[in-house]
Amino acid sequence: xxxxxxxxxxxxxxxxxxxxxxxxxxxxxxxxxxxxxxxxxxxxxxxxxxxxxxxxxxxxxxxxxxxxxxxxxxxxxxxxxxxxxxxxxxxxxxxxxxxxxxxxxxxxxxxxxxxxxxxxxxxxxxxxxxxxxxxxxxxxxxxxxxxxxxxxxxxxxxxxxxxxxxxxxxxxxxxxxxxxxxxxxxxxxxxxxxxxxx
Amino acid sequence: xxxxxxxxxxxxxxxxxxxxxxxxxxxxxxxxxxxxxxxxxxxxxxxxxxxxxxxxxxxxxxxxxxxxxxxxxxxxxxxxxxxxxxxxxxxxxxxxxxxxxxxxxxxxxxxxxxxxxxxxxxxxxxxxxxxxxxxxxxxxxxxxxxxxxxxxxxxxxxxxxxxxxxxxxxxxxxxxxxxxxxxxxxxxxxxxxxxxxx
DNA sequence: CTTGTTTTATGATTTAAGTCATAAAATGAA
DNA sequence: TTCATTTTATGACTTAAATCATAAAACAAG
Numbered sequence: 182x183x184x185x186x187x188x189x190x191x192x193x194x195x196x197x198x199x200x201x202x203x204x205x206x207x208x209x210x211x212x213x214x215x216x217x218x219x220x221x222x223x224x225x226x227x228x229x230x231x232x233x234x235x236x237x238x239x240x241x242x243x244x245x246x247x248x249x250x251x252x253x254x255x256x257x258x259x260x261x262x263x264x265x266x267x268x269x270x271x272x273x274x275x276x277x278x279x280x281x282x283x284x285x286x287x288x289x290x291x292x293x294x295x296x297x298x299x300x301x302x303x304x305x306x307x308x309x310x311x312x313x314x315x316x317x318x319x320x321x322x323x324x325x326x327x328x329x330x331x332x333x334x335x336x337x338x339x340x341x342x343x344x345x346x347x348x349x350x351x352x353x354x355x356x357x358x359x360x361x362x363x364x365x366x367x368x369x370x371x372x373x374x375x376x377x378x379x
Numbered sequence: 380x381x382x383x384x385x386x387x388x389x390x391x392x393x394x395x396x397x398x399x400x401x402x403x404x405x406x407x408x409x410x411x412x413x414x415x416x417x418x419x420x421x422x423x424x425x426x427x428x429x430x431x432x433x434x435x436x437x438x439x440x441x442x443x444x445x446x447x448x449x450x451x452x453x454x455x456x457x458x459x460x461x462x463x464x465x466x467x468x469x470x471x472x473x474x475x476x477x478x479x480x481x482x483x484x485x486x487x488x489x490x491x492x493x494x495x496x497x498x499x500x501x502x503x504x505x506x507x508x509x510x511x512x513x514x515x516x517x518x519x520x521x522x523x524x525x526x527x528x529x530x531x532x533x534x535x536x537x538x539x540x541x542x543x544x545x546x547x548x549x550x551x552x553x554x555x556x557x558x559x560x561x562x563x564x565x566x567x568x569x570x571x572x573x574x575x576x577x
Numbered sequence: 578c579t580t581g582t583t584t585t586a587t588g589a590t591t592t593a594a595g596t597c598a599t600a601a602a603a604t605g606a607a
Numbered sequence: 608t609t610c611a612t613t614t615t616a617t618g619a620c621t622t623a624a625a626t627c628a629t630a631a632a633a634c635a636a637g
Contacts, residue, residue, distance in 0.1 A: 226504040228504070228508040232508065234503070234504045234507045234508070236500050236503065236504065247493065248492075248493035248494070248496045248497045248500070249493075249497065251489055251490050251493040252490065252493050252494060252497060254497065257497060257500050257501050257504070258500065258504070280486070281482070284479070284482055284485070287482070287485035287486070287489065288478070288485070290489055291449055291485065291488055291489055291492065292449050292450065294446075294489065294492040294493060294496060295445065295446035295447075295449040295450050295492060296446070296450060297496055298446045298492055298495055298496050298499065299446045299447065299450060299452065299455060301496065301499035301500070301503060302434050302446070302455050302456065302499065303455050304503065305432070305434065305499060305502065305503060305506070306424040306426070306432045306434065306455070306456070308503070308506055308507065308549065309432045309506065309548075309549030310426040310427075310430065310432070310549075311549070311594095311595090311623090311624090313623090313624080342583085342584065342585090343584070343585065343586095344583090344584075344585095350507075351506065351507030351508075351509070352624080352625095353624075353625060353626080354584085354585085355585095355586085355587085355624090355625080355626085356623095356624060356625075358584095358585060358586060358587085359586090359587090359624095362586090375584080375585060375586095375632080375633080509593090509594090509624095509625090511593090511594080540613085540614065540615090541614070541615065541616095542613090542614075542615095550594080550595095551594075551595060551596080552614085552615085553594090553595080553596085553616085553617085554593095554594060554595075556614095556615065556616060556617090557594095557616090557617090560616090573602080573603080573614080573615060573616095
């Protein structure tokens with residue numbers, strides 16, 4: 182996350198996206214640095230038969246879509262507003278200038294990319310083991326650490342839908358539903374009127 | 380990749396690893412920046428029942444293991460020499476100093492992390508679609524672009540074993556063997572005395 | 578308040594990849 | 608050169624998750 186004032190100083194503009202609006206599309210070329218002011222953005226792919234895979238979900242103060250921007254490569258996924266969102270857009274050239282002139286920001290970017298790479302590594306290993314219970318739990322535990330899940334008297338409320346969990350772990354909804362029930366039976370999760378707690 | 384002279388100027392030392400030597404272990408804390416001079420290093424996880432998942436394979440001039448270094452987190456995987464290798468090791472503090480004093484290096488690091496994140500994103504989407512042919516082909520095509528596969532009159536020679544392809548894609552050897560045969564039958568790959576060409 | 582859509586839920590069935598067994602080539606070490 | 612190990616290969620069988628069908632509850636929009 183880069184301070185909003187700094188981004189604006191270099192010419193970033195605020196843009197509003199309604200729920201389900203497309204921020205950028207797979208295979209298009211990056212032109213901006215994106216940082217969320219408010220709302221929720223998901224990055225996802227659709228495979229040939231329309232099945233979705235969610236690369237990640239991003240919330241306020243988080244940036245997304247930098248890798249292809251730095252590499253001059255096409256986006257490997259779509260970015261879509263999950264709910265009404267405000268995003269700061271900074272054109273690539275201005276962003277690179279900002280980086281050059283503010284050394285501390287580079288380290289922030291590095292740490293952010295490192296964090297995302299770490300998540301991908303952990304999830305990749307987990308997804309390859311093929312055990313739904315493992316996959317779902319790892320995702321949930323990662324979510325607690327890095328998404329904005331809130332804790333109350335029942336534990337952390339997992340704000341992902343079963344469908345989203347499926348799209349993030351490569352499992353089908355039915356499998357996720359059954360897996361979550363199995364985890365509840367084992368006492369690892371709680372289900373309180375359909376909401377999942379950990 | 381950072382110039383060897385620059386690394387040495389900051390105190391990097393050359394270390395030799397024999398085939399199958401461990402460079403670092405999962406769950407240990409990072410202490411060095413690693414850059415390969417010669418040889419081949421794989422990063423991989425072993426799940427509860429001993430099954431391996433290869434996060435990546437790295438060759439000369441490439442660095443590996445930076446994300447946990449930047450995050451002060453435990454390594455999520457092991458690094459093992461696939462063959463005899465020489466590696467430059469630079470202690471974390473010196474590495475951070477090098478970064479501070481050499482702005483251009485930060486951008487290199489960013490681009491390198493971006494590249495790896497890009498690969499992970501593409502493979503994650505591919506692995507979740509569950510189609511072995513897709514997974515294997517994506518891996519091979521990525522390998523052609525970023526690993527050192529050599530082209531000859533038959534096309535690019537894929538220097539991964541079936542087992543490695545399996546460990547990189549989350550498939551079993553038998554499935555990889557059958558998948559490669561199927562891809563050959565479709566004319567997408569060539570098999571010339573057991574070697575795979577693309 | 579009603580209606581359409583999304584989310585959660587469950588049972589029955591299918592299927593593709595995993596597992597198991599076994600072996601021939603190829604490779605490498607002694 | 609021989610022997611052990613790794614890699615590639617194939618067939619038979621099993622199994623776990625996907626698929627298909629169907630529905631109730633929850634939620635959102637008009």
